Amino acid sequence: MNAVLWLRRDLRRRDLPALGAAADVAGDGEVHVLFVIDPVLWDGCGPARRGWLAASLRAAAASYDGRLTVRVGDPVTKVAAFAADVGAGSVHVSAETTPYGARRDERVRARLAERGLDWVPTGSPYAVGPGRVLTKDGTPYRVFTPFSRAWREHGWAEPATAPRDLALGDDRSDDRAARRLDDALADCPVGLPTAGEDAALRRWRAFRDDRLAAYADGRDRPDVAGTSQLSPYLKVGAIHPRTMLADLAGSRSRAAEVFTNELGWREFYADVLHSNPESAWHDLRPELGSMAYDADPALVSAWREGHTGFPIVDAGMRQLAGSGWMHNRVRMITASFLCKDLHAWWGAGASHFLAHLIDGDVASNNHGWQWVAGTGTDASPYFRVFNPVTQGKKFDPQGDYVRRWVPELAHVAGAKAHEPWTVDDGYRHGYPTPVVDHAEERVEALRRYEEARR
Structure with a gap:
């Protein structure tokens, strides 16, 4: 039976466990790849953010051989309707833990259940999913340094392998979605980085090979090219932090340690938000x-x-x-x-x-x-x-x-x-x-x- 892969913060094809899970379930059937432009999120973005998402979606579509469907609307109705249209028995995602994302996903899961469709979360945008690193008392961490030690001790999986002989469903994007992306790119007021997972991997490898050694001392200097500038790619999931951590495995350099720590801060804040969802807009303390x-x-x-x-x-x-x-x-x-x-x-x-x-x-x-x-x-x-x-x-x-x-x-x-x-x-x-x-x-x-x- 066909399966749906619903992309959100994972606009890539490599190192994507949810894609492998969808391919396994589909078997000889097709995996239909979907992205839904959610007006709740889209309308709150400035033009640069919309432009970057549009560029990243276009690049992701190319990586899926032009077989990425983009729809506009409430994901609760759009995902279930798309799954029914393509004859899918399951919808596969990378688990989402932000307050809005978790609420939205629960509503989508409930709608799918009404139609007898499976909801299958596999992996997350993080090396270690939020909520998995806990103190000895079984409570979440509130301070970075002990979290960082426990996070490293917990460890993370190796990058996921790409499924073989993957059959992808056709692009079924509608004109409304195409216009949104075209308008976002036309209205973007800034020059954007080259989008997509290939660009993300090139940037990572160039940084790793040429500039990582100076990172520990140069990262605080805005007047020099001392940072990786990979955060926009991490934001849309064009690269997974696990991919970078795998490349740093075994390195004992101070630069690698500091860069790993910065990835750890991203994981820490996601963990804090997961355990304290009200802290998105209210004081944590x-x-x-x-x-x-x-x-x-x-x-x-x-x-x-x-x-x-x-x-x-x-x-x-x-x-x-x-x-x-x-x-x-x-x-x-x-x-x-x-x-x-x-x-x-x-x-x-x-x-x-x-x-x-x-x-x-x-x-x-x-x-x-x-x-x-x-x-x-x-x-x-x-x-x-x-x-x-x-x-x-x-x-x-x-x-x-x-x-x-x-x-x-x-x-x-x-x-x-x-x-x-x-x-x-x-x-x-x-x-x-x-x-x-x-x-x-x-x-x-x-x-x-x-x-x-x-």
Whole structure:
């Protein structure tokens, strides 16, 4: 009997256990590959995110020999109807554990059960599925370091082998879906990376062979190509973390250790969200529940548009607007500025990032914001207030990153790009003066935190 493979965050053909499970069930029948554009998710995306998903879907379709069906609508009705149309007896997926994804999947599973169709989850977007790494007491971890040790001790499977003699069903996409993808690509305001699993594997291998050795020291420098920039591919599942971890197996280099740790952070935040689904948009730690927040639209708008007058903050926000991506160190700096200089609620920043980052993942994004804000997994971060000037000078020591994204400061040489107020002609091209006094707002942030803690 035919089977359906419903793709979500796994837009690839290699190392995909759900594909193997579908092929095993189908036997001499066909595997029909489906992706459903869910308006609940699609409509909340900014144009760069929609463009990246569209490009990734087109690349995935090519990897499936043009036999990927794309439909638009509520997955609850679309998946069951498609399975019935193609004569499938089962629907195969990579298990989803985000709050929305889990709720949606339960509704789809129930609809399939009404029609006598099997729901078969196999694998997940993670090396170790969320909920599997537990303390000795059988409870989830809330701190990264012990989680990381237990995660490594748990280990993960080898990359899945591709099924042989796979018979794929025809593409049954409708015109509505094709228009959505065409419009998303036409409206995308940024230059996107080359999409697809082949591109992801090329990028991974080039990074592994040429730049991994410098990763431990270079990953915090936004002015150099020190990161892998694989997060957009991980987001859509064009590559699985297990594939990378298999390549790093046995390596004892510091760089491999640090990179594995960064993959571990992704797994940790997914695990935290799985065990605390309300933490997607509510404080993980309730101790700061009485925190006083401001909501000055003009200041938040200045932050979003990259016109705060703090060069490293503005460079990061403009990089986000201009590329759909932002360097991780700068994500922390810009988040700290919004939360602790402008005293805004972390969720306002998290939602802006999720709308525009092509690698935006609710677990990593929102718990990263909570880590900065002091409401998340870090034990005592309330007193950590990033100084945007010293952070800029430390991690962009020659000002190259700032000058790239803030052309009004292109004439300011060296590290002075982080302090245009110290240069006689620093403002001659119209760069704004600082919207707040950082020293004063740091004191105010600490006052608010202490008051909330009391």
